[in-house]
Amino acid sequence: MADSLIKNKHLLWRAGFGIGINQIDSLKNKNSTMLIDELCKEDHFTEITYDTPDIDPAADYMSSTAPAEKKKQMQKINREQNNELNLHFLDKMANSKEQMREKMAFFWHGHFASRVVNPKFNRQLLNTIRKHALGNFKDLLFEVSKAPAMLSFLNNQQNKKDHPNENFAREVMELFTMGRGNYTEKDVREGARAFTGWGYDKEGNFKERKNFHDEEVKTFLGKTGNFNGDDALHMILEHKATSRFITTKIYKFFVNEKVDSDRIDKLSAGFYSSGYDIKKLMREIFSSSWFYDQSNIGNRIKSPIELMAGIMRLLPMHIQNPENLIVYQKLLGQMLLYPPNVAGWPNGKAWIDSSTLMLRLQVPQIWSGLRPLEYSPRQDDDIDMGMKSRETALNKSFKKPNITIDWERVEKIFAQKNCEDYLIQNAQSLDMNSVRNFSDKSIKMMVINLMSTPEYQLM
Template structure:
């Protein structure tokens, strides 16, 4: 395998969701700078939305006065809309030419983790994150912090003068910006006072309710004044700890779980000095020579979405029942727009346990129609989605995605190529004899068997 093929493939997995079927032919001759520019390119922004009509008039099914049948109807509409958002985001991840934008959006949607029932709020937050994914972290932080999804998820409507709720202020510092150890409990209390009155109206527009805002003097991160929420976010962005925290998290996600502190310190300083320019930070990472060191290649376990998207990008497929892809997300432990909690998804080895590993290795065979799906969601799963027991979960809601793969096209593209060079990151650790033993020598079986190896789980 050529050196440039190895590097290009690594870049496509880290800055996007793997090699697309259209990229196979000229991948080994592609100049890395040209590929980075291609990945960075942003076309005119288009929102992800859903087609299921909204319920009219808007009513709150949490409201005790709403009749039971109306609540049920509303819950069903919400579920349909949220499922549509999920699948439309997955579709962008798989098919968008703007792979780096969607990869960064995927990262940020785990970083600014929020889980609200209201699809309108979810849609707004998702598009805020996608729009600013490669923009400026300050804009991203402000827009996310003022989104109804986040204000709702972190209880900031309950944050009023004389009765501050600290949840929002705490998570903004601990999870979104500075990380633990860089602020005190007093900063949390004073920050919460500054965010009093941050809320939104019934249409989901941000609103500062002046009558609920604490106008008193606050001391926050060593500064004193009559601070508002805006002041607090600006003070947080002045802290070098914020740049350090974000850069470290990006390095762990895009480069290596084992942090090289010298590299991260340099990146972090440059990120801070650029005024938090995300695209510049990502370009610095992807165009540096250390990014392509052997120790950074094939060392990350693909998250379930990365695994699914990678298969969908390289195998041209028609999916009859896409809604069942949500079942796979659930079974594998990562549902888009539905993080387990405010800290988002844990990465790395946490993706693999005895049940998920077996399913991961079998997805290529199941999707190719070579074996049935024999799994049901874990019972302790946080993501119950209204499915009550294992039996009903599978019997009632489960149909196979009914996938038809265009193997003729795959045959043409991979004729006279080593499939493993395009599918596996660290080919030297692969036992090709065992792959070929299970194969009938066809390109189709070779690819399915390669995708069913432990090596394919790594990127």
Template sequence: MSLTFMTVFHPKNKIPMAASSLLNNKHLLWRAGFGPAAGQYASLAGKDSKSLLAELFKHHDFNEIRYTTPDLPDTPANMMDSQSAAEKKKEMQKTYSKQNNELNLAFLDSMIHSEDQLREKMAFFWHGHFACRVNNPQYNQQLLNTIRKNALGSFRDLLFEVSQSPAMLNFLNNQQNKKDHPNENFAREVMELFTMGRGNYTEKDIREGARAFTGWSYDKEGNFQEKLKVHDEGVKTFLGKTGNFNGADVLNSILDRKATAHFITAKIYRFFVNENPDDNIIDDLSENFYDSGYDIKKLVKAIFSSSWFYNRRNIGNRIKSPIELMAGISRTLPMKIQNPENLIVYQKLLGQMLLYPPNVSGWPSGKSWIDSSTLMVRLQIPQIWSGLRPLEYTPRQDDDIDMGIKSRETALNKMFKNPNIVIDWPLVEQIFTDKNCEDYLIQNPTSLDMNTVKNFSDRSIKANIINLMSTPEYQLM
């Protein structure tokens, strides 16, 4: 079986072949969520795509994600000597790590089990867009829920709340942004990565924007506050306008620019549709996005309702990120995991650990997910989780996730526990009885050599599914 990732090429001057409802529905569930759940396979072939789309946009009550490990009690400074301070710091780091891991796994669990798939998929997108990495679990929890709450709401509200979150202000050093000594990091990333993109502002705009953001900070409880004593109240010129601007004025000026709507729309298109953008479609979508007042739900509904979204050239053309791969397998195969913390090891091995983006640009995409090490782990996950083989791994040498850990292999060995995953195979076999598994599990079954798959199978449904999920073709969505 070839290890080459295949995409379906369709010449632009030809009309794509009409896709079946099964193909359309698989495509929609993978792009607007994390793939079909076990209970959805029975109706997947016969369900009208419009009905499925309506289900995805159905309103669900919002539930916050929270860690449950208690915080450490405060110890008065006068009761701590140098040794106890060091011990307390070590204990605090251990507690922080446990709490952050809880948030990580709770977010992944929501992707797998939540009925509100579109919200979680959109939140996953924004989690990478507003990439942030801090050690404080309270700040991580607040930012994660801010993103999830606003995932399908107004981009204006989302931008303001993220920009005023203690996690982002801390990560981008705005605590150090004070009059007479401005720190440009926050202002630069807000414009370059979060809103307009390069080419739509100048270095002077960055300097003046940084002056406007002076004083944006937070208190000990993590509540946003504007420290007027360190705010630069001088006149500033930003994006061609002059005035005594503050941070809110800067964000509003950015949102007034159509370049912001275009930048966000293009990034959403590349994530949900195709990494090769269609400029005409993006222009139309971004114009409507701007006119709607940055209504995210309207934008993604326009995408998923369009005929071009279901063109063959847009199906099976994206390599699943590690999180999408893990969540998708877990949704198809009902399972109980005795040691869920084990899933964090897989995230580290595959290069995508929730809450720990490699840098402020977020995670890569496409072929960047694949190298000789990660590909083999990807192809072996179905067999490992089914108990057919042990996890054998070689850590990536250039991975930034470890944050200073001297020996990644040693650290992972300490963390790793046997998955102890129990898959409900009788239920899976019941679901896929009388079905061609490849039609349901592979986005483009015509690209798959089924003779090779069957040669490795004992012809049972279980073996067939494991082998299909172990193919390069399953890595595509």
């Protein structure tokens, strides 16, 4: 297999969501610098939104049934709007030309993890993350820290002088910027005082509520002064620990779970001196010869979203019931806008257990209409998510997404090619004889069977 094909395939999976059907013909001969330029290109930014109308604020509260009914109606609308945001984000990952923007947004979506019911707040945070995904980490951090979704999720609305709430200050330092071991408990307490008064109104506008702000002198990260939240964030960014923490997390996600400290030293020093230029850091990673080392290729387990988006990119499909794709996200353990906790999703082997592996291997056949979805979620699964009983949850959810795939186009594109060269990252590790034995010699079955191998789970 041509060396450039191996490299470009690796790059497309790490800097985006895999090979798109329209990229297959040109992939062998494309120079990777050109490909990086294409991936980095940012067109006019468009926000992700939902079409479901917001609830009418003037609805009748007076009738005796209003409160319970009203609540139910609210929950239904919130769920519909959040589902739309989820599916529109997945659609961007699968279909946007701006692959690196959406891949970085996906990374930040797990890094700045928040889980709130309010779809308006979710939309705001999601678009902030997408807008700054390849921009400047400082801008991203400031905007995310002032987003109602985050302030609400981390209880800063309750952070007031005389009764400081430390949750927000702690998570900002521990998970979003510096990492454990680079600040003290006193820094958490003093940082919380700096963030007192940061909140939002019900329209979703950030508000600095002066009367709740602690105006006294604070000592934070070795400096003393009458600091506010902006000051605290500036001081966090001045710390080289922040650059190192973010660079390490990016390296683990985009390159290898096993960290090379010399590379991290060099990358994080560059990231710091660039003033936290995200695109510059990503270019440096993807342009480095070590990024294409054999040890970095095909060593990552695709997350459920990467797996789904990758299949959607390669197979030209029309999805009649896209809302059922949310069922697959739930069953595979990664639902957009719904991280398990403030630390986001775990990576690597955490994605695979006996039940998720079986379903992962069957998705290509189910989506191609070759087999039904026979599956019950794990006992500890949070499948109900506001639905009444387990039984109705399952009956309600398990419809097929009703996907029509343009197999003619797939056959035409792969006619003179080895499908495995394009579908599998380490094709030499695959026993092609056993794949062929399951196949009826058609390209359609070859593609489905390749996508149903354990090797396809790796990127």
